[in-house]
Amino acid sequence: MISLMESLSTYMVPFNIFFPETDLLRSGNFFKVMRGEEELGVFIALELYCPDPGCDCQKVLIQFFEVINQEPRAHASLSYGWESIPFYQKWGRMTKKEALEMKEGYLEPFNPQLQYAPQLLEAFRSRIKEDPQFLEKLKLHYTMVKDKISQKEEHKKNVTPFRSRI
Numbered sequence: 799m800i801s802l803m804e805s806l807s808t809y810m811v812p813f814n815i816f817f818p819e820t821d822l823l824r825s826g827n828f829f830k831v832m833r834g835e836e837e838l839g840v841f842i843a844l845e846l847y848c849p850d851p852g853c854d855c856q857k858v859l860i861q862f863f864e865v866i867n868q869e870p871r872a873h874a875s876l877s878y879g880w881e882s883i884p885f886y887q888k889w890g891r892m893t894k895k896e897a898l899e900m901k902e903g904y905l906e907p908f909n910p911q912l913q914y915a916p917q918l919l920e921a922f923r924s925r926i927k928e929d930p931q932f933l934e935k936l937k938l939h940y941t942m943v944k945d946k947i948s949q950k951e952e953h954k955k956n957v958t959p960f961r962s963r964i
């Protein structure tokens with residue numbers, strides 16, 4: 799598990815770290831890579847979110863891990879955002895091209911991308927188009943993470959004045 803965690807991005811945090819009760823095997827986040835009728839691999843998509851309570855980035859980082867071999871390294875890492883193109887242009891000062899990539903989902907250029915990365919990106923894009931519930935889940939998880947972090951921040955605020963009086 800340590801090697802899995804080490805291989806993850808240090809900035810984005812896996813959803814299941816915030817919500818350890820999450821059952822990844824029941825998450826419905828499975829993606830198959832096929833060649834015709836042949837199954838080349840089954841991958842689980844781990845969702846990672848930005849842990850900054852003041853950041854309204856409206857995106858997810860997805861890392862794909864092979865289910866059968868259980869190798870600790872991610873096969874592919876992609877970013878995806880569900881907001882509008884103007885939103886990303888404004889928020890991230892992205893160019894229109896970059897904002898468009900964000901909305902389509904793109905493979906992260908600084909993360910290792912293995913053999914099936916292009917197929918996994920395609921599979922992800924199709925899932926987004928064909929399965930509205932999948933997209934709603936990503937948005938919900940984003941909100942859950944942000945809510946949990948701001949609750950923690952609120953808690954800190956409430957605790958500090960009390961301590962300072964002692």
Ligand SMILES: [Zn+2]
Nearest residue numbers: 848853854855
């Ligand atoms: Zn953010």
